[in-house]
Amino acid sequence: MKYYRTHVLVCVDPECLGKGAHDIEDALQDELVAQGLIDEVQVLETSRIGGCSHGPEMMVYPDGVHYVGMTVDDIPFLVEEHFLKGRIAKKFLLPRVEVKDEELSAPTSKEVRVVLRNCGKVDPENIEDYIAEDGYQALGKVLGSMTSDQVIEEVLASGLRGRGGAGFPAGKKWQFCRASKGTPKFVICNADEGDPGAFMNRRVLEGDPHAVIEGMIIAAYAIGSSRGYIYCRAEYPLAVRTLNIAIKQARALGLLGEDILGSGFSFDLEVRIGAGAFVCGEETALMGSIEGKRGEPRPRPPFPAVSGLWAKPSNVNNVETYANVPQIILNGAKWYASMGTEKSKGTKTFALAGDVNHTGLIEVPLGINMREVVYDIAQGIKDGKKLKAVQIGGPMGGCLPEEYLDRPIDYESLAAAGTIMGSGGLVVMDEDTCMVDIARFFMEFIQDESCGKCTPCRVGTRRMLEILQRICKGEGKNGDIETLEMLCKQIRATSLCGLGQGAPNPVESTLKHFRKEYEAHIFEKRCPAKVCKGLIRYDITDTCTGCTVCLRNCPVGAITGDRRKLHVIDTDTCIRCGICMQVCNFNAIEIN
Amino acid sequence: MINVQDNIPTTDPVAIPEKRAVIDQILEENRNLPGSVMVILNELQAKIGFVSPAMQGYVAKKMRVPLQQVHGVVSFYSFFTTEARGKHTVKFCMGTACYVGGADQLIEKSKQVLGVAPGHTTADGMATVEICRCVGACSQAPVVVVDEEMHGRVRPNKLQQILRKAQS
Ligand SMILES: Cc1cc2nc3c(=O)[nH]c(=O)nc-3n(C[C@H](O)[C@H](O)[C@H](O)COP(=O)(O)O)c2cc1C
Ligand code: SF4
Numbered sequence: 001m002k003y004y005r006t007h008v009l010v011c012v013d014p015e016c017l018g019k020g021a022h023d024i025e026d027a028l029q030d031e032l033v034a035q036g037l038i039d040e041v042q043v044l045e046t047s048r049i050g051g052c053s054h055g056p057e058m059m060v061y062p063d064g065v066h067y068v069g070m071t072v073d074d075i076p077f078l079v080e081e082h083f084l085k086g087r088i089a090k091k092f093l094l095p096r097v098e099v100k101d102e103e104l105s106a107p108t109s110k111e112v113r114v115v116l117r118n119c120g121k122v123d124p125e126n127i128e129d130y131i132a133e134d135g136y137q138a139l140g141k142v143l144g145s146m147t148s149d150q151v152i153e154e155v156l157a158s159g160l161r162g163r164g165g166a167g168f169p170a171g172k173k174w175q176f177c178r179a180s181k182g183t184p185k186f187v188i189c190n191a192d193e194g195d196p197g198a199f200m201n202r203r204v205l206e207g208d209p210h211a212v213i214e215g216m217i218i219a220a221y222a223i224g225s226s227r228g229y230i231y232c233r234a235e236y237p238l239a240v241r242t243l244n245i246a247i248k249q250a251r252a253l254g255l256l257g258e259d260i261l262g263s264g265f266s267f268d269l270e271v272r273i274g275a276g277a278f279v280c281g282e283e284t285a286l287m288g289s290i291e292g293k294r295g296e297p298r299p300r301p302p303f304p305a306v307s308g309l310w311a312k313p314s315n316v317n318n319v320e321t322y323a324n325v326p327q328i329i330l331n332g333a334k335w336y337a338s339m340g341t342e343k344s345k346g347t348k349t350f351a352l353a354g355d356v357n358h359t360g361l362i363e364v365p366l367g368i369n370m371r372e373v374v375y376d377i378a379q380g381i382k383d384g385k386k387l388k389a390v391q392i393g394g395p396m397g398g399c400l401p402e403e404y405l406d407r408p409i410d411y412e413s414l415a416a417a418g419t420i421m422g423s424g425g426l427v428v429m430d431e432d433t434c435m436v437d438i439a440r441f442f443m444e445f446i447q448d449e450s451c452g453k454c455t456p457c458r459v460g461t462r463r464m465l466e467i468l469q470r471i472c473k474g475e476g477k478n479g480d481i482e483t484l485e486m487l488c489k490q491i492r493a494t495s496l497c498g499l500g501q502g503a504p505n506p507v508e509s510t511l512k513h514f515r516k517e518y519e520a521h522i523f524e525k526r527c528p529a530k531v532c533k534g535l536i537r538y539d540i541t542d543t544c545t546g547c548t549v550c551l552r553n554c555p556v557g558a559i560t561g562d563r564r565k566l567h568v569i570d571t572d573t574c575i576r577c578g579i580c581m582q583v584c585n586f587n588a589i590e591i592n
Numbered sequence: 593m594i595n596v597q598d599n600i601p602t603t604d605p606v607a608i609p610e611k612r613a614v615i616d617q618i619l620e621e622n623r624n625l626p627g628s629v630m631v632i633l634n635e636l637q638a639k640i641g642f643v644s645p646a647m648q649g650y651v652a653k654k655m656r657v658p659l660q661q662v663h664g665v666v667s668f669y670s671f672f673t674t675e676a677r678g679k680h681t682v683k684f685c686m687g688t689a690c691y692v693g694g695a696d697q698l699i700e701k702s703k704q705v706l707g708v709a710p711g712h713t714t715a716d717g718m719a720t721v722e723i724c725r726c727v728g729a730c731s732q733a734p735v736v737v738v739d740e741e742m743h744g745r746v747r748p749n750k751l752q753q754i755l756r757k758a759q760s
């Protein structure tokens with residue numbers, strides 16, 4: 001292996017890329033060549049070293065110097081100063097203010113970080129960093145001093161439940177797979193994270209890939225598996241890259257491959273990439289996809305534990321489920337079970353999004369109530385508006401109104417409220433959100449992603465969508481609500497997989513909690529939240545100064561008016577896109 | 593069903609020697625991998641940019657699997673495309689957070705700027721406009737992805753500037 005004296009990590013997160021990180025990286029390479037340093041300094045890409053708000057950013061190791069805000073023209077100077085002369089280029093040092101990671105900020109007092117503990121702290125491309133944070137110690141303990149049954153016992157006792165949606169106890173699943181006959185057995189990590197609004201798994205894969213890998217090796221030992229797959233969605237190229245680097249490094253240290261740590265136990269794994277089908281998150285579809293087929297779910301039983309990938313016993317768990325395992329082994333089941341509620345132990349990550357002041361990733365002990373999440377952690381609703389609903393559980397989840405804020409977040413309570421834990425998407429919606437429109441949106445998603453194998457799911461969701469579209473256009477009829485309710489029941493009862501079975505949830509939960517809004521659309525031809533395009537019109541009030549901004553931004557040219565004169569919107573041409581309202585600096589556009 | 597063995601267009605990657613070499617190499621590297629069809633198609637999509645009917649036929653023949661199977665996989669997954677695309681790709685995220693954040697207004701604006709609706713390529717072949725599912729940057733909603741580059745918190749009046757990168 002080549003030895004480099006210095007490594008430069010250039011942040012290639014979306015925001016830094018937008019600020020030209022790739023150009024910086026190229027310039028850096030060129031300059032290192034020009035100054036004859038290319039054999040000593042290695043340039044690598046990484047995700048998120050700071051908050052990206054000062055981007056582009058780079059981190060120099062082993063010095064630990066964090067440079068920000070340089071342009072391509074600054075690179076020759078920077079290279080000469082730091083790498084040739086060994087002086088810190090003060091001008092580009094990170095200003096000594098607190099850096100804010102927009103996706104993951106420092107935990108608030110209500111949070112506990114188990115799965116996210118290393119994210120943003122360790123260099124994901126450097127296994128040594130993970131090891132320095134007690135990484136692979138759990139694996140050492142397992143291989144050195146525990147039997148497979150003891151490992152399963154420990155995971156059972158911790159109360160860890162699957163974090164991918166259904167919440168099945170992880171230890172039980174492992175037990176079933178261990179008891180199954182047939183070789184080889186497969187350990188599979190579900191990194192398909194398809195729920196819109198969810199990015200918890202991505203951050204773990206990008207920020208702490210070894211935690212997932214270590215969890216999988218431990219699972220493999222417990223089950224008696226020699227081969228693993230991580231199925232990652234194609235939308236996450238950085239996660240795939242980080243995982244591949246991590247796997248290579250783990251192999252190099254003998255943590256993957258033959259005879260791991262001299263224990264006689266062998267296990268190796270590889271990453272497989274999806275191709276943009278939501279239903280592949282369903283475990284049987286996922287295995288079909290790994291086999292190189294269409295990702296269509298198949299009936300269970302047989303469960304994967306009995307007949308999974310290539311009809312061999314297989315264990316499928318979510319990224320977060322595996323990432324919890326090393327911590328449970330290291331700190332003990334008791335410690336893990338001390339967090340959470342009686343039936344829902346431990347912590348759960350959520351991706352907060354929507355109309356709250358603070359969005360991003362959080363990790364909280366289960367049993368926390370929604371009010372604490374929305375008002376303490378997310379710091380309340382934006383612009384002093386009122387909360388309308390919290391959408392939890394992804395497209396097969398549901399919308400909960402204000403009254404539910406004081407109930408605990410755990411698997412049972414959420415199910416009782418008509419939604420699911422899901423993988424952790426949590427979208428907060430304010431009073432300006434139309435719940436019928438939201439139901440329509442989710443139905444569109446589900447209808448689009450139905451694999452089409454079951455008629456009720458394929459045809460039923462299309463019918464539901466048509467009805468919802470009509471209601472939103474102001475063409476709702478008496479009896480629509482009843483038809484929707486009937487379709488919900490039928491689809492739920494007769495669909496093969498969780499997608500069809502959960503498809504009615506967004507509609508049922510909004511019907512249950514926001515029925516009045518449906519009625520206003522259907523009977524009064526009115527959208528109370530002023531969202532549905534068929535039921536609103538935009539008008540310009542006399543606070544208009546005639547600045548022409550709206551006129552220039554209207555995509556269809558529906559606005560007319562002379563400079564410094566009151567403008568008007570032609571309602572027939574207007575497509576109700578709302579751009580004029582967003583760009584107006586004088587609040588002169590109103591919805592009627 | 594598509595018929596691929598006869599009359600392969602001369603512009604098809606299978607008919608262009610350099611492209612054909614890339615395809616052959618991908619096939620060679622992954623030949624013995626279990627479940628190789630997905631991996632090969634993913635690689636082809638990444639390296640060639642699309643998987644034409646002739647390429648599907650070629651893969652089926654070389655891998656000795658039924659053409660239906662290859663075609664079935666290609667048509668199932670939204671990532672695979674069967675024709676050449678624009679030089680640049682503009683994707684509008686239509687995930688929950690972005691939808692709530694006003695993605696549809698951005699799409700309206702982009703129709704005006706680029707002159708094509710999502711699912712289409714501009715007449716000059718510069719940009720293919722698409723709608724995509726959540727790209728996992730919801731806290732930045734609404735998100736527009738131009739090629740590999742993500743732009744967050746995009747306002748309609750900022751869009752034109754972002755789209756410029758996809759116009760040349
Ligand atoms: C339509 C559908 C999509 C799913 N998507 C995911 C997903 O993106 N990630 C995931 O971990 N589980 C997903 N699941 C759940 C999986 O089928 C499976 O239950 C889970 O991966 C098991 O892991 P766990 O026990 O650790 O939760 C999905 C299920 C359905 C029905
Ligand atoms: S319920 Fe829907 S998504 Fe699931 S297998 Fe049936 S058709 Fe496919």
Ligand code: FES
Pocket residue numbers: 196197198685686687688689690691725726727728729730731733734735
């Ligand atoms: S919804 Fe657009 S990034 Fe998640």
